[in-house]
Amino acid sequence: MCLAIPAKVVQLKEGDQALVDLAGVRKEVSLALVEGVRTGDYVIVHVGYALQKLDTREAEKTLALFAGLAAEETA
Amino acid sequence: MSPARQDYVRPIDFKRGLVDMSHGSGGRAMAQLVEELFLRAFDNPWLREMNDQARVPAPGGRLVVATDSHVVSPLFFPGGDIGSLSVHGTVNDVAMAGARPLYLSCGFILEEGFPLADLKRIVESMAAAATEADVSIVTGDTKVVEKGKGDGVFINTTGVGVVAEGVEVSGDRARPGDAILVSGTMGDHGVAIMSLRENLGFETAICSDTAALHTLVAAIVDAVPAVHCLRDPTRGGLATTLNEIARQSRRGMRLREPAIPVRPEVAAACEFLGLDPLYVANEGKLVAICAREDAERLLAAMRAHPQGRDAAIVGEVVEDAHHFVQMQTALGGSRMVDWLAGEQLPRIC
Amino acid sequence: MKYVDEFRDGALAKSIAARIVRAAAAGRRYHFMEFCGGHTHAMSRYGLTDLLPRNVVMVHGPGCPVCVLPVGRIDMAIELARRAGVVLCTYADCVRVPASEGLSLMKAKAQGADIRMVYSAADALRIAQEEPRREVVFFAIGFETTTPPTALVVKRAAELGMANFSVFCNHVLTPSAIAHILESPEVRELGSVAIDGFVGPAHVSTVIGSQPYEYFAEEYRKPVVIAGFEPLDVLQAVEMLVCQVNEGRAEVENEFSRAVSREGNARAKALVAEVFELRRVFEWRGLGKVPYSALKLKERWAQFDAERRFGMSERSVPDHKACECGAILRGVKRPADCRVFGTACTPATPMGSCMVSSEGACAAHYTYGRYRSAA
Numbered sequence: 001m002c003l004a005i006p007a008k009v010v011q012l013k014e015g016d017q018a019l020v021d022l023a024g025v026r027k028e029v030s031l032a033l034v035e036g037v038r039t040g041d042y043v044i045v046h047v048g049y050a051l052q053k054l055d056t057r058e059a060e061k062t063l064a065l066f067a068g069l070a071a072e073e074t075a
Numbered sequence: 076m077s078p079a080r081q082d083y084v085r086p087i088d089f090k091r092g093l094v095d096m097s098h099g100s101g102g103r104a105m106a107q108l109v110e111e112l113f114l115r116a117f118d119n120p121w122l123r124e125m126n127d128q129a130r131v132p133a134p135g136g137r138l139v140v141a142t143d144s145h146v147v148s149p150l151f152f153p154g155g156d157i158g159s160l161s162v163h164g165t166v167n168d169v170a171m172a173g174a175r176p177l178y179l180s181c182g183f184i185l186e187e188g189f190p191l192a193d194l195k196r197i198v199e200s201m202a203a204a205a206t207e208a209d210v211s212i213v214t215g216d217t218k219v220v221e222k223g224k225g226d227g228v229f230i231n232t233t234g235v236g237v238v239a240e241g242v243e244v245s246g247d248r249a250r251p252g253d254a255i256l257v258s259g260t261m262g263d264h265g266v267a268i269m270s271l272r273e274n275l276g277f278e279t280a281i282c283s284d285t286a287a288l289h290t291l292v293a294a295i296v297d298a299v300p301a302v303h304c305l306r307d308p309t310r311g312g313l314a315t316t317l318n319e320i321a322r323q324s325r326r327g328m329r330l331r332e333p334a335i336p337v338r339p340e341v342a343a344a345c346e347f348l349g350l351d352p353l354y355v356a357n358e359g360k361l362v363a364i365c366a367r368e369d370a371e372r373l374l375a376a377m378r379a380h381p382q383g384r385d386a387a388i389v390g391e392v393v394e395d396a397h398h399f400v401q402m403q404t405a406l407g408g409s410r411m412v413d414w415l416a417g418e419q420l421p422r423i424c
Numbered sequence: 425m426k427y428v429d430e431f432r433d434g435a436l437a438k439s440i441a442a443r444i445v446r447a448a449a450a451g452r453r454y455h456f457m458e459f460c461g462g463h464t465h466a467m468s469r470y471g472l473t474d475l476l477p478r479n480v481v482m483v484h485g486p487g488c489p490v491c492v493l494p495v496g497r498i499d500m501a502i503e504l505a506r507r508a509g510v511v512l513c514t515y516a517d518c519v520r521v522p523a524s525e526g527l528s529l530m531k532a533k534a535q536g537a538d539i540r541m542v543y544s545a546a547d548a549l550r551i552a553q554e555e556p557r558r559e560v561v562f563f564a565i566g567f568e569t570t571t572p573p574t575a576l577v578v579k580r581a582a583e584l585g586m587a588n589f590s591v592f593c594n595h596v597l598t599p600s601a602i603a604h605i606l607e608s609p610e611v612r613e614l615g616s617v618a619i620d621g622f623v624g625p626a627h628v629s630t631v632i633g634s635q636p637y638e639y640f641a642e643e644y645r646k647p648v649v650i651a652g653f654e655p656l657d658v659l660q661a662v663e664m665l666v667c668q669v670n671e672g673r674a675e676v677e678n679e680f681s682r683a684v685s686r687e688g689n690a691r692a693k694a695l696v697a698e699v700f701e702l703r704r705v706f707e708w709r710g711l712g713k714v715p716y717s718a719l720k721l722k723e724r725w726a727q728f729d730a731e732r733r734f735g736m737s738e739r740s741v742p743d744h745k746a747c748e749c750g751a752i753l754r755g756v757k758r759p760a761d762c763r764v765f766g767t768a769c770t771p772a773t774p775m776g777s778c779m780v781s782s783e784g785a786c787a788a789h790y791t792y793g794r795y796r797s798a799a
Binding site: 333339342343346348351397399401403404405406407408409410411413 | 425428432434437438468469470471472473474475543655790791792793794795
């Protein structure tokens with residue numbers, strides 16, 4: 001129920017819809033809850049809706065944090 | 076009426092015709108359906124006799140019998156259909172005893188109003204699958220139920236085969252120390268089916284892996300005649316099959332998650348749906364359990380076969396009074412791989 | 425899978441775990457509650473407990489919206505579904521939840537009620553459009569993650585002037601649940617365990633932002649670290665919590681910075697505020713009546729509110745006497761402490777909320793971890 005997955009927007013469609021791709025699996029989802037999404041962006045998808053855009057720079061910072069490399073904490 | 080037209084019976088309109096109650100009533104309409112569709116497609120000497128039964132030679136060795144009913148929805152899917160599935164499913168059940176499948180029966184339950192074009196497509200698919208698997212469909216039955224009482228078509232197939240003396244493949248033969256192998260990637264069939272459900276709405280390039288596995292089994296038995304267990308992980312997936320064998324053999328199992336082959340698209344589809352690939356059905360894969368010292372030889376034999384290219388050793392059998400199947404995860408932690416709790420998915424095979 | 429696989433890397437998991445081991449001071453225990461059912465599931469599925477030191481204990485909180493749905497509300501859903509002409513659309517997670525008289529949505533479906541599993545609220549709306557002569561009701565459940573989609577379909581239904589669609593609303597709120605755990609009348613009966621900090625929910629936080637947790641951090645002096653959904657996120661959040669405790673801090677930290685900001689998703693929040701308002705009180709399974717913890721449709725959207733449309737009356741059904749879910753949801757007891765765990769109460773025959781969904785504490789322990797108790 002709580003599951004949500006980051007997927008890449010590959011095509012914008014009419015009516016707030018978009019086609020997202022996760023490792024070759026494509027699904028049509030609604031972008032009605034997010035703003036300023038472009039193809040190539042990553043979004044978090046939950047029950048057929050994109051909830052939020054993924055900040056890829058923050059993602060890289062978090063990965064660095066895992067490796068114990070970040071000097072400051074993300075907050 | 077002119078004499079030239081007295082024997083004329085209008086052929087069945089397979090393009091636009093529909094199944095109706097007369098096709099199951101045992102009368103002329105049914106006989107015509109049997110002759111113009113089933114006999115023509117499955118054609119063999121036994122069927123041509125047109126009896127209600129088939130007299131086949133008794134094979135040497137031990138008889139193996141298996142039966143399966145098929146209720147998959149949708150009927151047609153990437154990589155196959157209910158027809159090919161019904162042939163492969165029973166051929167595989169027979170083969171998992173280490174046996175060579177020989178003959179099939181098939182029983183149809185058709186829903187009134189079912190398009191004959193679809194029925195023809197299914198029957199021709201069955202015929203092709205049977206030919207490719209080198210089995211003959213020697214007898215059958217047809218019934219029709221009223222509209223609303225069936226899901227288009229249900230098919231039952233029963234198969235008969237023969238297993239050589241000395242080949243003892245059975246689910247209760249797993250022993251501590253045995254290696255557990257799978258013949259290829261897990262979850263393909265279930266995901267291929269689910270991709271067609273309207274309300275899941277995703278397109279993938281995943282095809283069902285439905286296939287007849289008897290030649291792979293023959294290669295396995297040839298390389299390791301003392302193989303302990305063989306089973307195809309259909310409904311309920313690998314997890315269910317391993318739990319079944321664990322219970323039958325009264326042992327536990329320990330798996331290694333990184334060793335279990337799963338295609339990236341299948342993994343991704345399962346992420347979208349919140350499913351675990353270990354519980355998703357396969358229709359063209361098998362699990363093999365053998366003594367540790369035979370594992371490498373068995374793996375090589377499987378990988379040399381076209382249906383076993385992605386075969387892998389995924390775990391081992393252990394002593395365990397609770398018969399738990401446990402798995403070491405990719406992160407190094409440990410978890411159980413338990414029985415499915417109730418029906419989780421719509422019918423997929 | 426990009427942004428997924430990297431967050432499941434085994435080598436990184438070991439290195440974070442090593443840092444936790446070093447940071448966790450010997451001679452003291454740390455108790456952290458993970459609130460989100462998705463985190464409970466991630467911990468079980470990847471066996472993260474094995475990577476943590478013995479003195480860092482994870483306590484499972486009531487973050488599973490299916491688990492906290494009281495029996496009475498399921499009874500109401502079943503009663504709706506049994507009415508002639510009604511199609512009840514539900515997320516698959518709800519169909520096996522046990523209700524009164526040995527029923528569940530799945531059993532009611534077997535008895536002939538038209539109950540359909542949908543993946544998304546939009547699917548329910550589509551069914552209503554395709555079957556204009558049927559009354560289509562969407563059984564809406566979930567925390568703040570799932571509420572915006574429901575708001576969207578209610579608005580869409582209004583735009584389309586639909587006369588045969590409504591929502592049976594059971595949306596609940598995360599901060600209220602957390603507050604209730606920390607301070608409630610039942611604490612006296614059930615006791616409470618000293619919780620040193622919280623792992624904040626992942627996707628709820630993408631919607632509500634990190635700001636709402638600041639109250640808990642200040643008021644109760646408990647650190648909160650919002651964690652992403654993947655196992656490395658959870659491990660990293662635990663490390664950050666251990667450090668906060670060691671340093672005597674009680675702050676809100678955001679490990680899930682790639683998807684969570686302080687304000688959250690303004691558009692989604694505005695939509696929810698437009699369509700829903702707070703219920704004065706709502707009963708949670710295992711927690712009892714919790715004030716201002718759930719939502720209902722505003723008057724303006726009354727025609728889409730199934731409770732008003734069908735004149736449904738509230739039902740309150742007590743949990744089974746042997747059920748320890750209340751204590752388990754507070755972290756006071758563990759699943760194995762419950763008399764009926766694994767015997768009368770299993771995922772196939774669930775008796776209480778914690779066993780009902782795969783994210784429930786008892787279900788997760790049974791499915792993934794009961795071999796530890798058996799050993």
